[in-house]
Amino acid sequence: MVSKITTAVQLHQAEMATYMTDAIIGIAFIVLIIIIANMISWQPGAHDGSPAKRRVWFWIMAVTCLFTSLGVNYFSWLRHISKAQFVTEYIIHMIAAAVVGSLIYAGITYIICKMQKKDTKLASIFK
């Protein structure tokens, strides 16, 4: 249970925790997209539409990751800050952390997909 954030030290600690949390959320979404990509079946026929489906889910997860991070940040820390100047500063870091978390998700997912053998489901996302 987070207590009220009233001092600069507490604010700084909250900002660090926000970055850590959003990075972990990003990694969790990497695991999710790997699971989802493998659950989408290959489609028979000359034109397999499943890579496009996996790509769509990649972007859905990216957006979801961003908003999940923002949501967790809000409920965990932002609503415990009452001082106006602290709120402004924290919001900047909250948004930055959420974006960093999403970039971690997208970047690492991209690298993992590119490392896969051709014709695997993950590799097909960025064919």
Place this chain on the structure above:
Amino acid sequence: MNTYNVIAIGGTGMRCAESLVQLCAMGMFDNTEINLLALDTDFENGNFKRLKTLVDNYNRITADRDGVASDTLFSAKINYFTFSPTYTSGTCFDIISRYSEAQTNTHDDDGVKWQDSDLVDLFLTPEMRKMDLQHGYRAQTQMGSMLMYHAIKEEALNNKQRGSDLVRYVEQLMSNPGSIVFMFGSVFGGTGASSIPILPHALQEAARIISKDGQGDLLSKNYFGTVMLTNYFSFDSPNTKDEVYATSDKFALNSQAALSFYDEDETVKSTYKRLYLIGRERPRNVSRKETESVTGGAAQRNPEDYIELAAASAAYDFYHWVQEHLAKTISNKNLGAATAEIYYRTISSDEEDCLSFESFFGADKDKFAQKCGIMMASAFLFGPQDFATNRRNHSSFSALTEADVKNIRDFFRHFYDLEGIDEQEPGSGWIRQMQESAIEQGYQGFLFNQAAYNTTPNSARKFKYNEQMYPEKSAFKFDTSLLSNAYDTFKKEFGDMVFSDSDKSAVSALLKRTYDTFSKLYGF
């Protein structure tokens, strides 16, 4: 490598040979080279053309491989030969036999006057003698036997230096004593009924003509077997102005007369090691719904029938029986002469009144179930699921060409046209026609689950061949994971391994890998 020599005679023989080629495609004849001679008087016959198209397709698929293979699809090697007497329009018995000359050769023996043509007049009416032979013998077997024997002899005489298909076929029989030779033909029609009694001796005569020392002996040095199909189909009389034409109302009588002949003729019984008699009580009417019956030519093309698969299974049985008992002779002390074994059978259905794998292959039912099942699943895979195109886009099968993909798709479409794109019979195919023939005869099913035959071009892409292909009580099925499907599971198991030789034999590698993957999934 083993060699098997097969001769398909007439339209019925061609359709039996089609079934044999499909068995080869399934892999029922591993490590076997099949020399297939297609013999008919009517070169334009639809069945003749269809067999050639099928064999050409088969050979294009196996072209990247040297010789035979095993435990894969299309494992046999097929060498295809054809022979058709050259009957151009207007050719008739009178012309070939020089009847008018025979008529003028008169004799007088102690006051009894006779002509050389008198014997022929006992068997042939003037209408039969003047009948155009371009479309075959039209069930006039008394004429057909003479003409076919003559045609084979003449072919050997005219082409022994130039090497026609028939000459080459006879030469390879001569150079490989101990060969197994099996013939497909009917006993109620025209060409088959005409040829089965005389063919071994005609080939013997051809061997004598071709051999350098005139000593060619095929009969005693090779093992002959034959399947004789009795009247299993009927058709409406053709709408023709010709005076002589085949009518199916005489088929039963023809069959009876032929069987009586085969039972009594010592030559037939001493030539053939085994004769397989196959037929059924109720013939199937194959009259063409949209067009009229025809006397022959490209339009004569009867649908496939499960009886022809039974005939092909007889060929399989004979092949394996001879291999097991190569030197065995059959003798009947009461007759004082060697006598052929004559096998006749009724086809039994299972407890649900379906024609099963056991109905055709008995003790080898599991082998047939597995290989036919892989072929059926591959029809879905290479047809509507277009797996060959998918592989062509992958690095492991980059050597696959568009032509390779087309050849594979064409053959499986002939096996079962799941996409409904065949120009002449959309949605049909060999196995589908087999199933239809079984249903028409009152059976409740044929080999596989009815669901496998009830797909549409749209539903075929998603058909669950992992669990709905074999009959419900069959143990042959494989599970898919949650949210996965048969194709997805297959592709995962197939893998993306690059084969070391797939740059040279991509088609063979693809088929082998497909065979192995399905074998593993179904638990064979």
